[in-house]
Structure formats: C-alpha cells, structure tokens
Amino acid sequence: xxxxxxxxxxxxxxxxxxxxxxxxxxxxxxxxxxxxxxxxxxxxxxxxxxxxxxxxxxxxxxxxxxxxxxxxxxxxxxxxxxxxxxxxxxxxxxxxxxxxxxxxxxxxxxxxxxxxxxxxxxxxxxxxxxxxxxxxxxxxxxxxxxxxxxxxxxxxxxxxxxxxxxxxxxxxxxxxxxxxxxxxxxxxxxxxxxxxxxxxxxxxxxxxxxxxxxxxxxxxxxxxxxxxxxxxxxxxxxxxxxxxxxxxxxxxxxxxxxxxxxxxxxxxxxxxxxxxxxxxxx
Amino acid sequence: xxxxxxxxxxxxxxxxxxxxxxxxxxxxxxxxxxxxxxxxxxxxxxxxxxxxxxxxxxxxxxxxxxxxxxxxxxxxxxxxxxxxxxxxxxxxxxxxxxxxxxxxxxxxxxxxxxxxxxxxxxxxxxxxxxxxxxxxxxxxxxxxxxxxxxxxxxxxxxxxxxxxxxxxxxxxxxxxxxx
Numbered sequence: 469x470x471x472x473x474x475x476x477x478x479x480x481x482x483x484x485x486x487x488x489x490x491x492x493x494x495x496x497x498x499x500x501x502x503x504x505x506x507x508x509x510x511x512x513x514x515x516x517x518x519x520x521x522x523x524x525x526x527x528x529x530x531x532x533x534x535x536x537x538x539x540x541x542x543x544x545x546x547x548x549x550x551x552x553x554x555x556x557x558x559x560x561x562x563x564x565x566x567x568x569x570x571x572x573x574x575x576x577x578x579x580x581x582x583x584x585x586x587x588x589x590x591x592x593x594x595x596x597x598x599x600x601x602x603x604x605x606x607x608x609x610x611x612x613x614x615x616x617x618x619x620x621x622x623x624x625x626x627x628x629x630x631x632x633x634x635x636x637x638x639x640x641x642x643x644x645x646x647x648x649x650x651x652x653x654x655x656x657x658x659x660x661x662x663x664x665x666x667x668x669x670x671x672x673x674x675x676x677x678x679x680x681x682x683x684x685x686x687x688x689x690x691x692x693x694x695x696x697x698x699x700x701x702x703x704x705x706x707x708x709x710x711x712x713x714x715x716x717x718x719x720x721x722x723x724x725x726x727x728x729x730x731x732x733x734x735x736x737x738x739x740x741x742x743x744x745x746x747x748x749x750x
Numbered sequence: 751x752x753x754x755x756x757x758x759x760x761x762x763x764x765x766x767x768x769x770x771x772x773x774x775x776x777x778x779x780x781x782x783x784x785x786x787x788x789x790x791x792x793x794x795x796x797x798x799x800x801x802x803x804x805x806x807x808x809x810x811x812x813x814x815x816x817x818x819x820x821x822x823x824x825x826x827x828x829x830x831x832x833x834x835x836x837x838x839x840x841x842x843x844x845x846x847x848x849x850x851x852x853x854x855x856x857x858x859x860x861x862x863x864x865x866x867x868x869x870x871x872x873x874x875x876x877x878x879x880x881x882x883x884x885x886x887x888x889x890x891x892x893x894x895x896x897x898x899x900x901x902x903x904x905x906x907x908x909x910x911x912x913x914x915x916x917x918x919x920x921x922x923x924x925x926x927x928x929x
Binding site: 469470527531537544548550553598601605744746749750 | 789791804815818819820821822823824838839840841842843844845847848849850851852853857861862863864916917920
C-alpha cells in the first residue's frame with residue numbers, strides 16, 4: 469500500500485489525542501479530585517497531535533521540500549483531508565489553550581472545554597472517513613471503520629491518561645470507578661466492530677478477501693491476533709473483569725492492562741493500513 | 751471545447767511495452783517510473799485458453815476520485831476533460847494514489863510530487879501534443895481524439911466496436927477498451 473507505518477502512527481496518535489482530551493474532560497466533570505489524571509489528559513493531547521502532524525509532514529515529501537504548499541491543505545472542502553485540516557486546526561488551538569490554562573493552574577471555561585470535546589470526536593472520526601474515501605480498497609471503503617477508529621481512539625487515549633494519572637496518584641486514580649466499566653463497554657464494542665469489518669471486507673471480492681487473509685492467517689496475523697486481539701483487547705478485558713470483583717486493584721495489573729490497550733490501539737491502525745489491498749479492475 | 755478520450759483495442763495489443771517506453775521518454779521518467787503499466791489476464795482451461803495484455807493509464811475520469819480527495823486542489827480537470835496535476839501545488843500526501851481505483855498514479859522520485867498520464871497535454875499548445883503512446887503503438891491498438899465530435903476517429907471506433915470503460919460507469923472514465 470502507498471500509505472505506510474508513518475500514516476499508521478499518525479492515525480493512532482491523532483485518535484489518542486482525542487481520547488486523552490475527552491478523558492480529561494470526563495474526569496474534570498465527574499471527579500474534581502482527579503487532578504493528575506485531568507492534567508495528564510489536557511497536557512498530552514496537543515503533544516500527541518503535534519507528533520502526528522510531524523509524521524504527516526515527513527510523509528508528504530513534496531510539501532516537506534516546499535513547506536508553503538501545506539497552506540493549500542485548506543483548499544478543497546470536498547476532500548476528507550481538507551475537512552480533517554479544518555478539524556485539526558480548531559481542535560489544536562483549543563487543546564493548546566486548555567493545556568496552557570491547566571499549566572498555569574487556571575480554570576478551563578466549560579464552554580471552551582465543550583468545543584474541545586466536539587473537536588475531539590470529529591478528530592477521532594474523520595480518520596476513519598479519510599481511509600474510507602478510497603473506493604478501490606474494500607477493507608477501508610465501508611461504514612465500520614469510522615466507529616471502530618472512534619472507539620479505539622477513546623480506549624487508547626483513556627489508557628494513556630490512566631497510565632500517567634495512576635503513576636502520579638494511584639489512590640486518587642482508584643476512586644475513578646467509572647473508567648473501568650466504560651473501558652469494558654468500549655472494548656466489547658471494538659471486538660464486535662472488528663468482527664463486522666472482517667465479515668464485510670471478506671464479502672467484497674478478491675481484494676477484500678486478500679485483506680482479511682493477510683490479517684487472520686497471513687503476514688499480519690501475529691500482529692493482529694497477538695497484538696490487537698490478545699494484548700489490546702482480551703488481556704485488558706480479563707484484568708478489568710478480575711479487578712471488578714475485588715475491591716482493591718493491583719497497580720501492576722492495572723499498568724499491564726493500560727499498556728496493552730495502547731499497544732493494541734497502535735497495532736490496530738498499523739494492521740488496517742498495512743492490510744489495505746487495492747482492487748484490480750479488469 | 752473538445753472532450754478528449756482514447757480507445758484501446760486489447761485484441762490488437764501484443765504487450766510489447768513500446769507505449770510505456772515512448773511515454774517514459776517523452777515525460778523524462780526513470781526506468782522504474784511509468785504512466786503506463788500492463789495487466790495480464792489469462793482465462794479458460796487447457797486447451798481452450800486465451801491471454802490478454804491490458805495497458806493501463808490514467809482514465810481521465812469525469813467523476814475523478816483523485817480530484818475529489820486532493821486536499822490542495824493540485825489535481826484538477828481542465829476544460830477539455832483532461833485530468834492534470836499542478837506540480838507546484840502537490841504536497842505528495844499520496845491521497846490520490848490511495849483513492850484511484852486503477853492504481854495509475856506514481857510518485858516522481860526526484861520531486862516527491864505525484865504524477866500520471868496527462869494525454870500529453872501541452873499548456874502552450876492548449877491541447878494534447880500528439881500522445882506518444884498512440885503514435886508509437888506497433889499494432890494500431892490505440893485511437894485518440896475528441897469524444898464529442900461524432901466524426902472523429904476515436905468516436906467512430908468506439909461506436910463501431912462498442913468499446914467500454916474498464917470498470918463500467920464507476921468513475922465515468924474516458925479510456926474505452928475493446929476486449
């Protein structure tokens with residue numbers, strides 16, 4: 469495929485930035501005591517997105533050599549990439565202001581935070597539509613990818629924020645009981661969406677079937693089964709369910725689960741980008 | 751204004767690659783770069799078999815996916831229906847390559863810009879300058895001209911052979927194949 473690992477990294481960190489921001493919003497709304505978790509989410513969101521934008525620019529070589537051409541990205545509103553540029557522009561500005569306010573120890577106005585939340589959801593979703601506008605690639609050109617990427621963005625961002633928040637203040641982190649059931653619901657949803665993606669792609673001709681074969685039995689099978697499914701979904705779900713039964717959770721288990729979600733979230737983008745196979749129209 | 755298109759008769763094509771090489775020369779492309787590539791199709795079971803060489807290049811779609819996804823407007827369709835790339839606007843994001851269902855776009859190694867067949871469009875002439883793939887074809891498998899002129903060679907040939915775009919009406923392509 470023409471798009472490689474750099475685009476996969478971008479799709480992952482852009483989604484994780486959105487998820488981090490939304491997690492911080494939820495925490496600030498529901499758990500005023502969860503200071504470290506909130507700060508982590510709000511500060512890391514623009515940093516993650518900046519890393520992603522760097523990847524995009526490095527991948528677009530002609531633009532890299534003539535940086536002024538990147539201004540043209542605003543030019544064609546019929547292109548999902550241009551729409552994404554609008555979304556990133558709004559979200560990045562809001563996320564930066566929020567991060568600065570957080571660093572200065574000032575309150576973030578609720579209205580501004582909500583604008584950021586809407587931007588974050590759009591950011592997570594557009595990455596699915598970006599791949600979806602390629603009518604020659606059955607694995608991408610379907611309606612499952614946007615919700616799958618949104619769900620994975622939320623879990624990835626939540627995991628990154630949880631890891632940092634828990635590292636700084638585990639006692640406070642344990643009080644945020646709502647994060648665990650949210651993760652369980654999202655992880656189950658993600659499994660269903662991945663199944664739907666495979667079923668739909670496999671029914672879309674030779675290219676779709678080849679994509680599914682690459683993922684399930686071919687060169688990407690280890691990354692898919694061990695990485696995305698095992699480490700990213702089943703292991704964290706198992707740890708979550710185990711922790712829900714006891715009143716106290718083990719910090720090491722929690723860290724393992726969250727790390728697994730992050731690794732799985734990246735690998736999901738990586739295998740979806742890598743398994744894109746173009747139809748041959750003859 | 752004319753609306754340019756092409757007919758390719760794969761029954762005449764021998765797969766000699768002369769069109770690809772002529773195009774590489776005219777557009778100063780490297781040996782691995784090409785606006786024309788070939789697909790080979792085998793069909794039937796022994797002993798009733800046939801093979802077909804199918805030259806592929808930009809189909810100059812009226813409903814061009816590459817033009818729709820190009821964020822900078824570098825890819826555009828000119829007044830004669832020819833799909834062109836403004837190299838000074840292209841950032842090399844490769845979205846057009848991902849979107850093109852015919853896989854006929856390529857990255858120019860030196861500039862990082864995406865390029866493809868332009869029907870030998872010449873801005874100074876304001877029209878196509880004798881497309882080299884057509885001129886060089888040893889089998890006369892290619893016919894080029896104005897689709898809107900019912901008396902043009904290409905319009906007559908398409909009508910006579912009932913030539914069709916390779917993917918039907920998927921993108922309103924302007925290269926018609928006889929197979």
